[in-house]
């Protein structure tokens with residue numbers, strides 16, 4: 001009998017593998033639950049085009065491995081750091097995709113809690129085409145099935161919503177929208193919205209949400225953009 005190649009070989013997909021270290025969580029009470037949460041949340045978002053696709057997971061004794069669709073063009077942070085500019089039309093398509101994605105997350109009852117340029121991957125930037133982005137890193141994400149308010153403080157200084165620290169009752173989905181506002185400013189100006197000499201100072205300025213001095217960096221932006229950011 002002749003052997004033949006399958007007529008439709010499976011497409012070759014380039015992947016990125018994220019390792020979650022089981023040993024690191026051995027001392028934490030909620031242990032493995034904590035690691036599985038990232039996977040559970042990520043899995044629940046598989047139909048969102050702007051969330052990086054989680055293709056499969058496997059494990060060995062020490063690690064859980066998340067197989068993710070590889071995003072070839074780095075993160076928004078990498079582009080910002082290389083001094084490549086985002087012009088206003090670029091920023092508009094990026095922020096629009098992010099807002100639609102955050103709306104999807106809210107409908108799925110998910111708060112991401114670590115929206116920042118390092119967790120937004122760039123899928124494509126062909127010549128003359130628009131940016132396509134993918135949200136990554138659901139390590140701090142949680143489900144709030146009954147829209148319950150959250151009180152655990154986490155995230156990244158410079159991007160956290162002030163209500164996380166100021167509202168005793170807690171915070172919810174809008175915390176991600178605040179973080180996206182800080183990303184919006186990063187993209188428009190190439191600067192941090194809140195910065196300091198160290199993490200503590202950055203966090204203090206972030207929680208105070210002091211944006212008095214930002215006008216001078218927005219001189220060349222349109223009025224619509226200025227309105228939106230304030």
Ligand SMILES: Nc1ncnc2c1ncn2[C@@H]1O[C@H](COP(=O)(O)OP(=O)(O)OP(=O)(O)O)[C@@H](O)[C@H]1O
Pocket residue numbers: 016018052068069070071072074075118119121136137138139
């Ligand atoms: N699917 C992917 N394709 C390409 N690069 C990726 C992918 N997923 C993650 N990365 C890269 O790996 C980095 C870390 O991934 P991720 O944010 O999910 O992990 P992390 O545990 O939060 O690590 P870190 O503490 O460095 O943020 C990202 O900032 C990005 O540069």
Ligand SMILES: [Mg+2]
Pocket residue numbers: 118119137
């Ligand atoms: Mg990350």
